Amino acid sequence: MNGIDLNGPIGFTPDPLAQEAMAMQAKLRAGLETLPRVDDVSYGATEKEEVWRDGKVVLYRFRGDTLPGGRAPTAKVPLLIVYALVNRPYMVDLQSDKSIVRGLLERGEDVYVLDWGYPDRSDRYLELDDYIQRWIGGAVDHLRRTYRMDAVNVLGICQGGAFSLCYSALNPAKVRNLITMVTPVDFHTEDNMLSNWTQGLDVDLFVDTLGNVPADLMNMCYLTLKPWRLFVQKYVGLVDILDDKAALEDFLRMEKWIFDSPDQAGEAFRQFIKQFYQGNGFVKGGIDIGGRPVDLAHVDMPVLNIFAQQDHLVPPSSSQALGGLVGSDDYSELSFRGGHIGIYVSGRAQREVPQAIHDWLAQRAG
Amino acid sequence: MAHQAPGNDFEALARQYWNQWGEMMRGAATPAAPSMPDWNQAAAWWSQMARGASQAAEAEDAMQRFNTQARGWFGQMQQLAAQFAGRNADAGEIARSWKQMLGGAGGNPFADVFSKMGGPGQHGFDSWQQQARPLLDAIQAPMRQWSQMPAFGFAREHQERWQALAQAQMDAQSATEAYQALLAEAGQDAFERFESKLAERSEPGRQLTSARALFDLWIDAAEEAYAEIALSPRFRETYGRFVNGQMRLRAAVQGEVEHATAQLGMPTRTEIDAAHRKIVQLERELRRLRDRMDDGDGTGGRSEAPRAGRGETVKRAAPKQVATSERASKAAKPALRKAKPAAPAKAKAKPVKRKGKPAKASSPRPAAKRAAVTSSSAPRAPSAPAKRTAVRKQAR
Numbered sequence: 001m002n003g004i005d006l007n008g009p010i011g012f013t014p015d016p017l018a019q020e021a022m023a024m025q026a027k028l029r030a031g032l033e034t035l036p037r038v039d040d041v042s043y044g045a046t047e048k049e050e051v052w053r054d055g056k057v058v059l060y061r062f063r064g065d066t067l068p069g070g071r072a073p074t075a076k077v078p079l080l081i082v083y084a085l086v087n088r089p090y091m092v093d094l095q096s097d098k099s100i101v102r103g104l105l106e107r108g109e110d111v112y113v114l115d116w117g118y119p120d121r122s123d124r125y126l127e128l129d130d131y132i133q134r135w136i137g138g139a140v141d142h143l144r145r146t147y148r149m150d151a152v153n154v155l156g157i158c159q160g161g162a163f164s165l166c167y168s169a170l171n172p173a174k175v176r177n178l179i180t181m182v183t184p185v186d187f188h189t190e191d192n193m194l195s196n197w198t199q200g201l202d203v204d205l206f207v208d209t210l211g212n213v214p215a216d217l218m219n220m221c222y223l224t225l226k227p228w229r230l231f232v233q234k235y236v237g238l239v240d241i242l243d244d245k246a247a248l249e250d251f252l253r254m255e256k257w258i259f260d261s262p263d264q265a266g267e268a269f270r271q272f273i274k275q276f277y278q279g280n281g282f283v284k285g286g287i288d289i290g291g292r293p294v295d296l297a298h299v300d301m302p303v304l305n306i307f308a309q310q311d312h313l314v315p316p317s318s319s320q321a322l323g324g325l326v327g328s329d330d331y332s333e334l335s336f337r338g339g340h341i342g343i344y345v346s347g348r349a350q351r352e353v354p355q356a357i358h359d360w361l362a363q364r365a366g
Numbered sequence: 367m368a369h370q371a372p373g374n375d376f377e378a379l380a381r382q383y384w385n386q387w388g389e390m391m392r393g394a395a396t397p398a399a400p401s402m403p404d405w406n407q408a409a410a411w412w413s414q415m416a417r418g419a420s421q422a423a424e425a426e427d428a429m430q431r432f433n434t435q436a437r438g439w440f441g442q443m444q445q446l447a448a449q450f451a452g453r454n455a456d457a458g459e460i461a462r463s464w465k466q467m468l469g470g471a472g473g474n475p476f477a478d479v480f481s482k483m484g485g486p487g488q489h490g491f492d493s494w495q496q497q498a499r500p501l502l503d504a505i506q507a508p509m510r511q512w513s514q515m516p517a518f519g520f521a522r523e524h525q526e527r528w529q530a531l532a533q534a535q536m537d538a539q540s541a542t543e544a545y546q547a548l549l550a551e552a553g554q555d556a557f558e559r560f561e562s563k564l565a566e567r568s569e570p571g572r573q574l575t576s577a578r579a580l581f582d583l584w585i586d587a588a589e590e591a592y593a594e595i596a597l598s599p600r601f602r603e604t605y606g607r608f609v610n611g612q613m614r615l616r617a618a619v620q621g622e623v624e625h626a627t628a629q630l631g632m633p634t635r636t637e638i639d640a641a642h643r644k645i646v647q648l649e650r651e652l653r654r655l656r657d658r659m660d661d662g663d664g665t666g667g668r669s670e671a672p673r674a675g676r677g678e679t680v681k682r683a684a685p686k687q688v689a690t691s692e693r694a695s696k697a698a699k700p701a702l703r704k705a706k707p708a709a710p711a712k713a714k715a716k717p718v719k720r721k722g723k724p725a726k727a728s729s730p731r732p733a734a735k736r737a738a739v740t741s742s743s744a745p746r747a748p749s750a751p752a753k754r755t756a757v758r759k760q761a762r
Contacts, residue, residue: 006454009564010580011573013452020446028412041424054677124639125646134653138677146679193596200606202613209617211639220483225596229587235436236581238428252424259427283570307690352682 022305024239031242038245041253045096048113056117059139063092064105074108076365077153077176078143082136082167084159085268088260089113091344092157095253097346103354109361114139114160118262124211124299126265128166128272129290136167140174151176151301154359156341158182158314162276165322166289169298177364178299179357181306182340184314185296186321189281193225194313198277207270215261225312254345255322259322282325296322302330302343304360311340332360379600409437434482438579447577462583465557475556476549476592494612498619503533522606527625531618534611541611542603552588552595560586 006013043203047066052059057230059080066140079236081101085090090111093101104111113216114135119126131315136154143152151174168175187195206214242249281287303326307319316335323331334356336343413433416425446464468475517525563583567574574580595601624634 006452006573007568008450008454008456009460009567009574010447010450010453010455011575012447014448016575017447017451017577020578025408028409032412032415035425038425045731049680050678051680053680057677059677122642122645123493125643127468130650142677144680162683191597193593195536196597196602197605200602200604202606202610205610205613205617208619209613211635223483224480226589227476227483228594230715231431231479232435233582233585235428235432236440236578238432238436248425252428255428256424257655 003086009169017103017302017366019200025302027242028241031239031248032168034216034242034245034248038248038252041249041256043091043095043253043256044090044093045099046093046102048093051112051146052139053114054135054138055121056119056123057135057138058115058117059142060113060115062101062105062111062113062279064108064111067102067105073105073110075110075361076111076147076222077149078110078147079104079155079320079361080136080139080143081111081155082154082160082164083113083116084157084260085116085131088257088262089115091257091341094257094345095250098250098350100344100349102357107354107358112139112143116262119212120263121264124266127290128163128275130164130238131268132163132289133170136163137174140167140171149176150174153179154183155357156183158184158286159272162282164259165282165296165299166287166294168301169255169294169296170289170292171187172298175301177302177304177361179304179306179360180319181299182308182311182314182319182343183322184276184318184365185278185282186280186318188283189315189317189321191315192318194221195277197221198273201273201278203270203273203278207266210266212266213264213269215263218264219259219261223311254341278315283321296325297327299326300328301363302332304332304334304357306334306336306343306356308336308338308343310338310342310356330364368744409433409441415435435479439479440577443581443584444577447580457561460564461557464560468553468557471554473553474546474550475553475588477546477553480549494616498616501619501622527618527621531615531622534615534618538611538615541604541607545608548595548601548604552592555594556584556588556591559591560584563587605703 047063049063050058051061065072081089081092083092093099096102101111101113118130140152140154144150149274154164154168154177155177155310156162156179158181161180162185164175164178164180165183166187168178189195210217238251241251253292275281275287277288281294282296285293285295303322305319305322307314307316309316311319320333323333334353336349336352338346338348343353410433416429446460446467450460451464463726465471465473470476515525517523519531560583563586566572567583574583620635624636628634
């Protein structure tokens with residue numbers, strides 16, 4: 001320390017502080033050269049084709065045969081990915097080296113994804129029944145017809161996992177194997193900040209006033225779960241990568257995904273908050289989808305529940321409650337070391353998650 | 367245009383910075399706190415130059431967020447770091463200084479962060495209040511005049527409506543203040559936690575070695591303080607009042623707008639919503655009827671058998687289904703390990719846990735699954751055939 005023996009928490013002198021500042025200046029300087037070379041960020045790495053559509057909702061099939069060294073799927077049973085309503089599903093295929101989908105395709109899975117589209121004001125009165133029975137059900141039925149089989153594999157992610165659980169409970173004969181990923185099940189665990197905030201919300205007033213729930217409000221809510229990290233620290237960290245075009249593009253692609261959020265159809269939002277967040281219906285009962293009660297004891301197919309240990313949106317305790325609620329005797333868990341986003345895009349996720357899903361499905365193939 | 371020669375401008379600024387740093391280092395041995403080169407100014411200038419530098423819209427947004435938040439906060443932290451660099455200051459002195467920089471006992475750093483989250487055209491709580499401000503100001507005078515008077519006569523209904531709006535505005539204001547007070551409380555707690563964390567880093571070998579490390583320590587302290595309050599029952603109640611209060615006010619304002627536009631013969635949102643509701647109901651009813659016709663058995667579209675169904679199938683060749691032995695050979699090396707029954711809060715060491723019997727890779731269906739189908743001893747649920755029968759009955 002320049003020959004100065006310092007006591008106290010500050011262990012630096014002006015000299016290294018100056019060096020640090022200049023290093024940041026150099027990054028800023030480099031950023032002025034890097035930024036013009038950054039193109040409009042693309043997303044969705046894998047070619048896919050539309051195979052079914054109902055209104056704004058589209059079912060896509062990913063084309064594993066278009067990948068380098070690609071091939072037709074070896075899995076006999078298609079895997080339907082059901083994503084959340086609050087963000088776009090291309091997170092599972094963000095870019096070539098951050099793609100759960102690609103990892104699954106490379107292992108021979110036959111992967112489909114349901115795209116909910118962007119609800120507009122005319123969709124305000126869509127209900128959970130529409131999302132679960134009409135659209136998940138429609139996609140599943142399409143696959144059942146196409147493959148001439150009674151049941152298909154379903155991978156539900158986050159809120160899409162909760163929807164998949166409902167669908168599986170209501171239609172157990174149509175789901176061969178169910179995988180849930182970062183899926184909230186017990187909405188009343190002590191560490192669930194989002195749930196705590198919804199308890200005092202007059203959701204009837206909220207939806208009656210707003211109609212559809214604006215995406216900006218949803219994003220604001222998510223940002224305020226960790227305001228300093230997500231709105232301050234992250235953008236200071238941006239300086240570190242200003243001289244790295246690839247890293248900058250990765251950052252911007254993630255920004256695109258985070259803020260590319262659809263508005264939420266008002267009635268479905270109202271039902272989801274009331275029955276899941278406030279009523280904790282998976283645990284306490286009371287979930288009603290189109291007049292039919294949901295009981296997770298009816299989920300009797302094999303279940304793989306994947307959760308993230310550092311998930312601030314869906315705490316592990318919320319996901320793990322599933323084990324005590326499903327009727328299946330074949331229930332497995334995969335505890336992933338990472339967060340709610342890292343489980344899709346981190347290097348560890350690319351190594352671990354597709355392989356674990358593939359192996360688990362392979363054990364149940366027949 | 368500023369972008370034509372950004373490098374030259376930046377080099378000039380960098381030279382200026384080096385000079386400032388030189389001045390600062392020369393003055394470091396003196397008791398007076400040295401002046402810090404103005405990071406804020408440089409970063410603001412850089413942000414201006416960087417805007418429009420990229421074709422990517424996301425880059426523009428990210429620069430905006432950098433400029434509105436990160437620039438200012440890190441700039442302040444650099445000032446703090448410069449103030450204590452090379453000095454034997456204790457944790458309390460540094461934390462107090464930081465607190466003073468952020469407004470002292472009256473400071474509310476959380477509110478500052480939150481207030482800058484919105485941007486042009488964004489839909490948020492603060493931005494709505496700003497948008498609605500002209501309207502609220504315009505009707506405040508008559509509201510004040512009528513708010514305390516009993517309603518009667520020809521304008522009775524209008525007066526009551528305006529009184530409700532006035533009350534909604536007061537309630538929203540009160541709820542916002544309560545919410546801000548909780549945020550301020552989190553801020554004060556964050557200062558205390560910052561001091562504690564600084565004290566922990568006073569031991570040799572654990573000292574902070576950069577302004578960035580000091581900044582990260584503050585972030586940790588602030589997030590911890592916020593999490594504790596945000597998870598509390600008090601926050602639940604206060605946040606609920608805050609959101610509900612604003613929704614009541616919004617609803618009342620929207621009602622006034624509808625009232626005014628209806629007088630001009632314009633369609634209102636309520637009318638459009640009603641039309642949308644009817645369309646969705648009709649669509650739903652039509653689908654149910656079509657499903658019944660497709661099924662021909664009155665099951666309401668919930669038959670178990672595959673059928674020609676809703677939605678539009680895109681005509682393509684049937685997907686290839688290649689059944690090879692490769693899958694079976696991969697399955698011979700199961701990745702999932704057998705584990706004890708789930709213990710929700712403690713599951714971490716083993717990556718995969720399972721209840722029930724593990725399936726053999728060569729088995730067409732997992733052994734545990736078969737057992738569940740045929741056995742009546744499955745835990746917490748009736749046997750699978752019984753359950754499916756029950757579900758089918760519900761469907762009918």
